[in-house]
Amino acid sequence: MRKILVVGAGQSGLQLALGLQSNGYEVTLMSNRTADEIRTGRVMSTQCMFDTALQHERDLQLNFWESQAPKIEGLGISVAAPGSWAEGPAARAIDWVGHLDGYAQSVDQRVKMAGWMETFAQRGGQLVIHGAAVGDLDYFSRTYDLVLVSAGKGELVSMFARDPERSPYTEPQRALAVAYVHGLGPRPEHPEFEAVRCSLVPGVGELFIMPTLTTSGRADILFWEGIPGGPLDVFNGVKDPAEHLSLTLELMEKFTPWEYARATKVELTDAGGTLAGRYAPTVRNPIGRLPGGGLVLGVADVVVANDPITGQGSNSASKCAAAYLASILEHGDKPFDEEWMQATFDRYWETAQHVTKWTNAMLAPPPEHILNLIGAAGQIQPAADRFANAFNDPADFENFFYEPEKTEAYLASLA
Template identity: 80%
Template sequence: MRQILIVGAGQSGLQLALGLQAQGYDVTLMSNRTADEIRHGRVMSTQVMFATALQHERDLDLAFWEPQAPRIEGLGVSVAGPDGSRAVDWVGRLDGFAQSVDQRVKMAGWMEAFAERGGRLVIHGAAVSDLDYFSRTYDLVLVAAGKGELVSMFERDAARSAFAEPQRALAVSYVHGLGPRPEHPELDAVRCNLVPGVGELFVMPTLTTGGRADILFWEGIPGGPLDVFQGVKDPGEHLALTLELMERYTPWEYARATRVELTDAGGTLAGRYAPTVRKPVGRLPGGGLVLGVADVVVANDPITGQGANSAAKCAASYLASIVEHGDRPFDEAWMQGAFDRYWETAQHVTKWTNAMLGVPPEHVLGLIGAGERHQAVADRFANGFDDPSDFEGYLYDPAATAAYLASVGAA
């Protein structure tokens, strides 16, 4: 039986561990926290999983919370005008529903399931020196811990990394008490509010440790008026600042947030990081090799909501590559090939995310505006969050955008 070590118990690490376990592999999972520490700790992300990523979980019988989590059936875009009104406002319908489950709930539950199914769970914050030893003990070592010392083993891929500095300052609040959008009170939808020159506010229904909730997520241009959360330690102060900025820049969202309260003391998060693509093979001091997983090797800004989706897709891709490889050695060529297979999907996410971090060109603004006049445009844009490769056909090239809009108008 082939022995595999996975370091990191997030979306990708746990999904891959459970998938390999189901295929009969001898899997060891290493986490720096217990399931209870995760469940009762601070929120870790703003995950919304779209249809393809959710299906990867269903394929492994891991959709434990699907009956309880809100069914997100739409994705809306609003653009703030100079006077504080909405210059653009529409909602696109998703072909397959999306869902968000607080990663404290999901990771803790999956970790317990892995142990109950006979998996070897080690609670230990791994260092490079640990992996040097383990690389001689296991047939394959995968690093799925996207922060800390271990990431330094993976060289930055300058040709694929457009930015050297963070492009947004991030601030998250999980809340109870958010009212429905009056325009579509019956529809659970992700709302993307764009404030030109300032940043973005995302509002997302979720399932958290205390039941149904919503996520308020500011992405601020560094140095701008939203970049004010550094050093804010008190959760109540964090929420008050979030609401103050909503009242100023997105009053239509603030109007339904006047009675919100934090879900719990761990319901806030702030930070920033530079979007980076890294080379997938890490070299250990003793000569061993490890393979990077998900945001260890492709870390995008969360502006397009792709982090958890990409992690699920990477885990599914790596699972297929491992199983198909049979009993052959997991050498450097195989590792590079496994990553290249995943990059066929991931490259579209990186291209789209990096484009959305810049100032939108005129043709993109026209496309977003057209979503208000043409439901087909709104729906297609919304479904691009599930399959970002579709943007290749109509988003990046002004002529392709014009041709698409002309075809929609003719239809």
Template identity: 90%
Template sequence: MRKILVVGAGQAGLQIALGLQSQGYEVTLMSNRTADEVRSGRVMSTQCMFHTALQHERDLKVNFWESQAPKIEGVGVSVAGPDSSRVIDWVGKLDGYAQSVDQRVKMAGWMETFAQRGGQLVIHGAAVSDLDYFSRTYDLVLVSAGKGELVSMFERDAARSPYDTPQRALAVAYVHGMGPRPEHPEFDAVRCNLVPGVGELFVMPTLTTSGRADILFWEGVPGGPLDVFQGVKDPSEHLALTLELLEKFTPWEYARATKVELTDAGGTLSGRYAPTVRKPIGQLPGGGLVLGVADVVVANDPITGQGSNSASKCAASYLASIIEHGDKPFDADWMQSTFDRYWETAQHVTKWTNAMLSPPPEHVLNLIGAAGQLQPAADRFANGFNDPSDFENFFYEPEKTGAYLAGLAG
């Protein structure tokens, strides 16, 4: 029986641990917090998982919240004009629904499941020196803790990382009491509100510790009018600021947010990080090798909502590579090829996300505008959140965008 250590109990680490456990591997999972601490702590992220990522959870039979979480059937795009009116407003329908489950709910539940099924759960923050010791007793060490000292073991891949500073200042509030969009009250959608030159507001239905809620998520251009959350510690002040910005920049969203309140004292989050791709293999002081997972090796800005989707896809890809490898050694060549296999899908996410962080070129503005009149274009854009590789066919190059729109209009 092969012994595998997974460091970090997020979407990817837990999904890999549960998947390996179901295949009979001897798995140890290290988390710096207990399940109860996770559940009662601060929100960790925004997350909206699309069909492919959700299917990976179904395949492992760990989709415990599927019947409770809101079914997100569309992705809406609105663009604010200079006077804060909407100049563009449409919603694309998803082929398969998306869902958001607060990671406090999911990670706590998955940690408990892993332990109940006989997995060894170690509550301990891991330092490089700890891994040096553990690497001698495990066949493979996977590092999926995306922050802190461990990440420094993985070298930045400059060729794949065009940005070296944060491109957005992030601010999140989980709320109860959000009203439906009057245009489409009959189904749930993620709403992407673009405020040119200022930033973006995302509104997404979610399932949190206290039931159904909505996430209000500002992505502000650094130094701009949305970049005002640094140093705000008080949750009610954070919410007040969030709503003030809604009223100013996206009044159509503010109109349904007048009665909201925070889900709980831990329902806010703010911060920023530079989108970075790193080399996948970390070398320990004693010579052992560890393999980076998900955010550790490919961290994109959340503007395209791909974080938890990428983590799920990375976990599924790594899981297949581990199982297919049988009892052969997990050496550097295997680690590199395992990452390369994941990068085949991850590269599309990185390319699209980095494109969305820049001011949109004219042909993209034309595409977003045309989607208001051409429902197939709106639907295709929405489904790109599930499969970003499709953007290669109609998004990046003016010629392809033009030909696609001409074909629809013809």
């Protein structure tokens, strides 16, 4: 029986550990927190998983919350008229919603990771509650057939060198601020179905609103992405959750009044329902070298960390776990050497490269042809639907998004 160590108990690490476990591998999972500490702690993320990523969970029968979590059937884009907020609340220049072919869902990672961790232990997996350091891995690399590092923060990440060719940014491109709330009203335009809403405020940043399932039931996530140094970059050092929420709402009233209108009665889901921070999007070399000569393989955010502006983090983590699981199962009892590690990452990069390209494009000011595309989607429903479904399969953006000629040809084909 092959022995595998997974360090880090997020979406990718747990999905991979549970998948290996169900295939008869002897798996040890290291987490720096217990399931209870995760469940009662602070929110860790925003997440909206689209159909392909949800299917990876279904395939492993890990979709424990599918019947409870809101079914997200659309993805809407609004764009504020540039400069319209100078005199008062912003005005909308564009507003549309695209329909998803398969619904999306969001489950608070506190709920999911705690539940999955308990399942892993109940199924006989070895769960070690311990924050791992590089020295620990040096020892473990000699006792396990394979060590996978899926802890995306902290000292372990430093083992994986930044890939400058695939990492155009050296600084964070957005200041992030998240609040989980109860009491958000429905959108008046389409109250009959749930949708993720993205409001773009040119030169200022973006607001995302997504329905979710949290520890206290159905909720919504209010998520600001502010251009650093701009009017949304005001959450640094805000420790009080109530102050965080009131800042979130003040900014909505000014920059996205169409969303603020349904948020006048919201309250935080819990004292841990806020989060703020920022990081530079980075792609890293997937193989970490230990002082004693052992090799470890980086997983998901450790090797490809994109800004959350395109909502791909948990999707990418799920797709990475699925690709790595397939590579491990196919490899049989051959050694997990450097060549195999590189090939395993390359297999994941085939999907991840499209996410990285699209996310980095969305962090930059949009060129004219993209604004034309987003505007046209307000008049042409198939364009709105295609844009929405590309969140599930970002590779499709290659066909109609990056090059003005392809965008014009696509829009002409619909006219």
